[in-house]
Amino acid sequence: MVRAGGAGTVWGLQVIFYQVLRGKIHAFAPAPKNEDGSVNPHLWVVIEAAGHLWFATINVRSDKEPVGAPLGHSYLYYLIDNDFSHPIAPSILARPEGLSPMHGAIEHSYKAGALDYQRGNLFDPSAMRVLPPEGEGDDGLVQRLSALFQVARQQGDDVIIFGQTFKMQKPHQTDGAFGYTPDGPFGVHNIHMAQGDQPDLFPHGDETCVWGDGGCFLWDAGAKRMTAIFLAFQSQRWHTDDKGAPVDGVTGDEPPTYDFSSGGAPIAPAVRAAEITSLHRLADGTASVVVTNMGTAPLDLTGWTLVADAVKRLPLPAQTLAPGAPLAFAPPSDAISDGGGILSLFNPQNLKVDGVAFLGGNPQQGWSDSFR
Numbered sequence: 001m002v003r004a005g006g007a008g009t010v011w012g013l014q015v016i017f018y019q020v021l022r023g024k025i026h027a028f029a030p031a032p033k034n035e036d037g038s039v040n041p042h043l044w045v046v047i048e049a050a051g052h053l054w055f056a057t058i059n060v061r062s063d064k065e066p067v068g069a070p071l072g073h074s075y076l077y078y079l080i081d082n083d084f085s086h087p088i089a090p091s092i093l094a095r096p097e098g099l100s101p102m103h104g105a106i107e108h109s110y111k112a113g114a115l116d117y118q119r120g121n122l123f124d125p126s127a128m129r130v131l132p133p134e135g136e137g138d139d140g141l142v143q144r145l146s147a148l149f150q151v152a153r154q155q156g157d158d159v160i161i162f163g164q165t166f167k168m169q170k171p172h173q174t175d176g177a178f179g180y181t182p183d184g185p186f187g188v189h190n191i192h193m194a195q196g197d198q199p200d201l202f203p204h205g206d207e208t209c210v211w212g213d214g215g216c217f218l219w220d221a222g223a224k225r226m227t228a229i230f231l232a233f234q235s236q237r238w239h240t241d242d243k244g245a246p247v248d249g250v251t252g253d254e255p256p257t258y259d260f261s262s263g264g265a266p267i268a269p270a271v272r273a274a275e276i277t278s279l280h281r282l283a284d285g286t287a288s289v290v291v292t293n294m295g296t297a298p299l300d301l302t303g304w305t306l307v308a309d310a311v312k313r314l315p316l317p318a319q320t321l322a323p324g325a326p327l328a329f330a331p332p333s334d335a336i337s338d339g340g341g342i343l344s345l346f347n348p349q350n351l352k353v354d355g356v357a358f359l360g361g362n363p364q365q366g367w368s369d370s371f372r
Helices: 089-093 141-155
Strands: 017-030 042-049 052-059 076-081 098-100 129-131 158-167 186-189 215-220 225-232 257-259 265-267 274-281 287-293 305-308 312-315 326-329 341-346 352-358 367-370
Touching: 017 052, 017 141, 017 186, 042 141, 042 158, 052 098, 076 141, 089 215, 089 225, 141 215, 141 225, 274 341, 274 352
Parallel strands: 052 186
Antiparallel strands: 017 042, 017 098, 017 158, 042 052, 076 129, 076 225, 158 186, 158 215, 215 225, 257 265, 274 287, 274 367, 287 326, 305 312, 305 341, 341 352
């Protein structure tokens, strides 16, 4: 499939549109096998929106793995949050029906409502797990996603998909699954993390960026509840630079790894050296962020920083915390919003150690939030 070119370009150029598709689930089915008989590792979804049927294709397995990697390494990381509550949720719900933006890509920033698995603190990565696409006892990633889509279709819930668009140029491509080709002019794919790709496995550098991750959200208007679906490849690195390229390092703020030689048992991530444990906002507008030493040895905070809303870097005081000891840090008054936001903790190597999201509260009364 040929991807859509950017504004001011011609169709066919390798310029990625990062966009959102919102509508109702019309149909879904596992992709049929390719012409050569190989498996097409995707779940295909047809979405009805803005007078068209649109095509979305969701990875359920990786087909780009290191040579010699065990079969289980191709299973995707997934996290399904059945009650997604995050300060970015209102911007998700504000997306119009159909494809948006219509004539350009979403700005790659938290302020614009873009997704970033590392920087946006959408979830705790240590809670991610892997599943085969088709599991024993009908418990695989295909079955879990299909069950969610089936309920959403029956209830008439909205589906809101973040991903990269491509121009539909293959008639009858989906006939094997649905018996027809959706008439929407664009399809949406890469509905998964879009950074941390190792260049030797993912040579398409134009698909790697920050604040451009994919995701799928189901909105139950009756219950006022959002379900979020996040996917990533095990071969992707979790820490990245400002262009989305992988960065080496382990801090405990990563998904678990797996020992596939002994049945695929998860190996717990390293213990975080420190965590953001609470946030307090007083009625006079002052705030306090509590950072706690989670280790068993003293922790020197020299060079450590808090980042508010992904842009405001706040150096922590250069002092040493005893094991289990907290630091009450007073950020500037404009760093904490009563309407909600995100806070991230970085070590001196500029690797993220912890990240939280908060919804804010009543500025007249003051409010507090605790994490974990």
